[in-house]
Amino acid sequence: xxxxxxxxxxxxxxxxxxxxxxxxxxxxxxxxxxxxxxxxxxxxxxxxxxxxxxxxxxxxxxxxxxxxxxxxxxxxxxxxxxxxxxxxxxxxxxxxxxxxxxxxxxxxxx
Amino acid sequence: xxxxxxxxxxxxxxxxxxxxxxxxxxxxxxxxxxxxxxxxxxxxxxxxxxxxxxxxxxxxxxxxxxxxxxxxxxxxxxxxxxxxxxxxxxxxxxxxxxxxxxxxxxxxxxxxxxxxxxxxxxxxxxxxxxxxxxxxxxxxxxxxxxxxxxxxxxxxxxxxxxxxxxxxxxxxxxxxxxxxxxxxxxxxxxxxxxxxxxxxxxxxxxxxxxxxxxxxxxxxxxxxxxxxxxxxxxxxxxxxxxxxxxxxxxxxxxxxxxxxxxxxxxxxxxxxxxxxxxxxxxxxxxxxxxxxxxxxxxxxxxxxxxxxxxxxxxxxxxxxxxxxxxxxxxxxxxxxxxxxxxxxxxxxxxxxxxxxxxxxxxxxxxxxxxxxxxxxxxxxxxxxxxxxxxxxxxxxxxxxxxxxxxxxxxxxxxxxxxxxxxxxxxxxxxxxxxxxxxxxxxxxxxxxxxxxxxxxxxxxxxxxxxxxxxxxxxxxxxxxxxxxxxxxxxxxxxxxxxxxxxxxxxxxxxxxxxxxxxxxxxxxxxxxxxxxxxxxxxxxxxxxxxxxxxxxxxxxxxxxxxxxxxxxxxxxxxxxxxxxxxxxx
Numbered sequence: 001x002x003x004x005x006x007x008x009x010x011x012x013x014x015x016x017x018x019x020x021x022x023x024x025x026x027x028x029x030x031x032x033x034x035x036x037x038x039x040x041x042x043x044x045x046x047x048x049x050x051x052x053x054x055x056x057x058x059x060x061x062x063x064x065x066x067x068x069x070x071x072x073x074x075x076x077x078x079x080x081x082x083x084x085x086x087x088x089x090x091x092x093x094x095x096x097x098x099x100x101x102x103x104x105x106x107x108x109x110x
Numbered sequence: 111x112x113x114x115x116x117x118x119x120x121x122x123x124x125x126x127x128x129x130x131x132x133x134x135x136x137x138x139x140x141x142x143x144x145x146x147x148x149x150x151x152x153x154x155x156x157x158x159x160x161x162x163x164x165x166x167x168x169x170x171x172x173x174x175x176x177x178x179x180x181x182x183x184x185x186x187x188x189x190x191x192x193x194x195x196x197x198x199x200x201x202x203x204x205x206x207x208x209x210x211x212x213x214x215x216x217x218x219x220x221x222x223x224x225x226x227x228x229x230x231x232x233x234x235x236x237x238x239x240x241x242x243x244x245x246x247x248x249x250x251x252x253x254x255x256x257x258x259x260x261x262x263x264x265x266x267x268x269x270x271x272x273x274x275x276x277x278x279x280x281x282x283x284x285x286x287x288x289x290x291x292x293x294x295x296x297x298x299x300x301x302x303x304x305x306x307x308x309x310x311x312x313x314x315x316x317x318x319x320x321x322x323x324x325x326x327x328x329x330x331x332x333x334x335x336x337x338x339x340x341x342x343x344x345x346x347x348x349x350x351x352x353x354x355x356x357x358x359x360x361x362x363x364x365x366x367x368x369x370x371x372x373x374x375x376x377x378x379x380x381x382x383x384x385x386x387x388x389x390x391x392x393x394x395x396x397x398x399x400x401x402x403x404x405x406x407x408x409x410x411x412x413x414x415x416x417x418x419x420x421x422x423x424x425x426x427x428x429x430x431x432x433x434x435x436x437x438x439x440x441x442x443x444x445x446x447x448x449x450x451x452x453x454x455x456x457x458x459x460x461x462x463x464x465x466x467x468x469x470x471x472x473x474x475x476x477x478x479x480x481x482x483x484x485x486x487x488x489x490x491x492x493x494x495x496x497x498x499x500x501x502x503x504x505x506x507x508x509x510x511x512x513x514x515x516x517x518x519x520x521x522x523x524x525x526x527x528x529x530x531x532x533x534x535x536x537x538x539x540x541x542x543x544x545x546x547x548x549x550x551x552x553x554x555x556x557x558x559x560x561x562x563x564x565x566x567x568x569x570x571x572x573x574x575x576x577x578x579x580x581x582x583x584x585x586x587x588x589x590x591x592x593x594x595x596x597x598x599x600x601x602x603x604x605x606x607x608x609x610x611x612x613x614x615x616x617x618x619x620x621x622x623x624x625x626x627x628x629x630x631x632x633x634x635x636x637x638x639x640x641x642x643x644x645x646x647x648x649x650x651x652x653x654x655x656x657x658x659x660x661x662x663x664x665x666x667x668x669x670x671x672x673x674x675x676x677x678x679x680x681x682x683x684x685x686x687x688x689x690x691x692x693x694x695x
Contacts, residue, residue, distance in 0.1 A: 029231040037227075061232060065239035068232050072216055075261070076231035092226035103223030 022046075022054040023083035027068070029061045029076045034093045038077040041094035049106050079103075125332040128176075128248070128284040131169025132162065134351030138327060138336040143308055148275050148285040150305040152297045153312030158323060158344050159288040161197065162312070163250040164190070165348045166286050168199045170248045171209035178248035179211045179240045179283075183256035187212040198347050211240045217260025224262050230270040234277060241283060249278060249285040258299050275304045296328065307331045313339070321461050325351050341500065345467035347474075363387065368480075368515055371410030372403070374584035375543075378560050378569035384541055385565060386479075387513040389506045391536055393520040394545030398556050399577055400519040401425070403545070404482045405434045405441065406582055407517055412444040416479035419472060420452045423488035427452035438581045451476055457488040465489060466501050470508065481509055486518040499538075506538055540564045545575065548596050555596035557587060574600065 026042055028035035039058060046054045061068050061076070071080050075091040081104055090103040101107040127141030136142050143149045143166070151159050167178035182190055190212060191201045204210040213236060241249065254271065261267050278285045287305055289297035296302045302309055309329040315322055324339040342351040367382035376383040384390055394400045404420070411418045422430055430452055431441050444450040453472065455465070473481065483489075483505075490498050502518070509516045518539070536542050542561040547554045556575040560568045573584040574596045588595035588603045595603050 027232060029235055032231075034227050034229070061235040065235045068236045068239070069213065073232035073236075074215060074217060074230055074257075075228045075233075076235075077228060078232065087221065088223065089221045090223040090225050092224050092228040095226035099223055099225045103225060 020053045021083060022050050022081070023057075024054055025057045025059060025071070025080045025082055027059050027061060027071070027073045027076060027078045027080070032076075035077050037095065038079070038093040041097070041100070042079060045094070045097060045100055045104075049101065081105075127333075128170075129174060130166045131173045132165055132349045132351065134340065134342065135325070135349070138325075138340060138351060139308075139330060140333055140335060143284055143286070144330070144332070145284050146279065146282050147307040148278055148287055148305045149308040149310060150287050150289060150297070150302055151310045151312065152289045152291050152302070154291045154314060157291075157312035157314045158342075158349065159312055160185070160193070160252050161344055162310075162349055163252050163286045163288055164194045164199065164201075165197065167210055167248055167250055168194065168201065168204065169348075171204050176247035177209050177211075177244040178250065179213060179237070179244075179246045180250045180252070181213045181215060181237065181240070182252050183215050183217075184253060186214045190214075197344070208244045211244055211246065213237075213240050217257065219260050219262070222260070222262075228263075228266065230257075230267075230274070233270075234274070238281075241281065247283055249283045251285065251287045253288040253290060254301060255289055255297070255299050271301070271304055312342075341462075343464065343467045345471060347471070350467070350470070362513065364513055368414070368416075369410050370403075371406030371408075372582050372584060374573065375403075375558070378571070378573065378584070379541070379563050380566035380568055382566075384515060384563075386515055387510055388515060388540035388564070389510065389538065390515070390517045390541045390543065391520055391539040392517060392543050392545065393522050395522055395547055398545035398547055399575060399582070400521070400545060401430070401484055402434070402437060402439075402577060402582060403543070404484050404517055404519055405430070405437075405439050408450060408480070408482055409434075409439050409441060409444065411480040411515070412441075412447075412449040415449065417448075417476060418444075418450045418480045418482065419476055419478040420450065420482045420484070421469065422452065422454045422484050423457045424484065426454045430454075436579065437577055438579055451478070462489060462498065462501050466505065469505065473508070473512075473514070477512075478514060480515045480517070482517045482519075484519045485521045487521045503538055536562075548594070551597065551599045553597050557594075557596060558584060 024042070024046070026039060028038065042056060046056065059067050061073065071078070071087075071089075073080075077091070077093060079090040079094060079100075081088040081090075088103055088105065090100055094100050098107070126145035127136075127139070127143065128145040129136050129142035130139075151162055153159050164180065167180055170176040170178050180190065185193065191205075194201050201210065201212070205212060215233070215236070237249070240246065257267055257271075258264065287301065289299070289301045291311075292298035292300070296309060296311065306329070308327070308331065311326045311328045313324040313326070315324060323342050323344070325342045326339045327335045327337065340351050342349055344350075364386040366386040367380075367384065368386050369376050369383040370379065392400050392403055401422075401424075408418045408420050420430070425433070427445070431445065434441050441450060441452075445452060451472075455468075457465070486498075486502060489501065506516060539562075541563040544559045544561050546557050546559070548557050556577070558573045558575045560570075562568075572587050572589075572594060574587040576583040576585060585600075588600040
């Protein structure tokens with residue numbers, strides 16, 4: 001549902017508006033330690049850097065295995081930046097904040 | 111191989127086999143791949159790894175009722191469907207009928223940022239979902255090594271691969287994992303470390319500019335297997351491994367005989383020609399009439415209403431028709447009626463395997479009753495002697511299985527080793543005809559021998575082989591004190607013999623005439639004598655008559671005198687009667 005909303009907004013809104021909405025999707029498989037760590041890390045980073053302009057969707061592949069093929073998920077956990085384009089994937093428990101920021105293109109790699 | 115196959119039955123209790131349905135592979139592995147385990151198929155680029163894997167799945171789905179999952183790390187679903195469609199597999203329809211699931215997994219390294227701990231649970235989830243969605247029994251991973259390029263952390267990847275193979279085993283699916291061959295090990299990333307149940311190595315080798323594919327079972331835990339390298343081919347209907355050594359000799363045989371198209375040759379072969387379904391080798395030096403003999407056979411077969419497939423590796427179909435026309439064989443209507451199919455290809459056009467594959471395909475679709483390959487030796491160019499023999503064995507086996515009469519011509523070089531070079535091949539053949547040039551008298555003449563003809567009484571005579579615009583004629587070569595005479599020498603010899611015969615005939619006539627004369631003279635003599643005899647007899651009768659007359663006259667005269675004397679004429683005349691009556695009184 002979130003996805004469709006976002007798309008509508010993107011189509012109707014201007015470029016600046018689009019850039020402001022961050023659509024993030026976190027793929028996990030069950031409530032594993034890695035998944036929980038990843039989710040909490042993600043929330044922390046988003047609050048710090050994207051406060052108010054992000055949406056996180058958590059997809060548990062054990063519940064919805066069908067969804068794994070759409071984003072070509074192999075590694076768990078995987079964070080997918082659906083918007084803004086281009087799509088980026090970050091794998092791992094997101095414990096390396098520096099690299100997460102680079103991966104999300106919030107910071108250029110040093 | 112057969113022994114292995116027989117023995118493996120005893121191990122079936124311990125190790126179950128999962129038949130691949132791939133021609134020949136099940137024979138080599140004694141029944142198929144290890145059921146419920148993983149098999150590694152490795153080889154260089156373009157070896158046919160993906161095709162082997164897809165055929166394993168497709169055959170599983172179509173022939174053994176086992177659904178399959180194809181996980182492709184390289185090709186997309188669409189590409190895959192197109193690729194296997196070239197093998198005649200309708201993957202799309204199998205996917206629609208939920209027999210096969212295609213999963214395309216790709217990783218773009220540039221898209222991926224690694225940030226700490228992770229595992230490949232996503233892959234497991236996808237695989238698990240795919241397997242469960244159709245109840246798959248077979249899984250193909252093609253090729254896992256793409257993961258090494260996509261995922262930066264090799265330590266995690268290796269740990270996860272180990273877990274993956276264990277998981278597949280627990281899941282109970284028979285899996286085929288393909289991998290690229292490494293420079294000094296079987297696979298580039300050492301996958302053989304994880305897949306240890308069965309390893310099959312594919313190889314594509316180019317020798318003398320001709321590529322041949324080979325398959326070898328490097329390892330098969332818990333079972334006996336053929337360890338040789340087997341040539342295999344990718345044909346239009348899938349892979350075909352050629353385990354030459356495993357071919358059995360258990361064809362059905364026919365007692366039916368088919369004409370060779372040359373009446374005199376039929377006569378040499380026990381009067382009725384070749385056996386149906388037998389293999390015939392026709393060897394000869396260049397220009398001895400091999401193709402013509404083959405053409406006669408083809409024409410005779412087609413005129414009997416049989417379908418004939420004529421492979422020519424030397425001449426184009428039109429050229430064959432034209433050339434055969436010059437000796438009175440009209441093949442064109444037979445070609446037009448569809449009974450005779452002429453196929454021409456340069457031997458070097460492609461490798462031996464491909465030749466074999468195209469032949470198999472054509473034979474399977476055309477269903478001929480006779481196949482001619484002219485000449486088989488041309489294929490030697492396309493492979494080594496050993497390979498060619500293997501191929502011919504395979505071909506003969508295939509043809510005999512279908513009761514197809516096969517005629518192979520073979521070009522031999524002049525010189526002493528005329529028959530020598532054919533020894534290897536001749537053992538496969540049921541009949542062997544040799545065409546030879548005899549040189550002498552400033553001319554070359556063709557002769558034909560039947561070297562062997564299994565299962566029939568055949569002539570041991572040499573026949574002179576004449577090619578005229580009315581076709582082939584076999585005539586008895588002159589065998590005499592001066593050796594075998596052919597051609598003009600034979601003609602001269604027969605002329606000489608004819609002259610001699612004429613002389614004898616003339617002399618006999620003369621003698622007869624002389625005797626006739628003599629007989630006539632004698633007869634004349636006899637006639638004279640008889641006339642003489644007759645006149646003598648007449649004379650004799652005349653004399654006798656005269657004597658009788660004189661006697662009568664004398665008696666009459668005496669009686670007359672007695673009467674005149676009135677004496678006892680009556681007494682005198684009846685002296686005897688009176689005396690007796692007197693005496694009685």
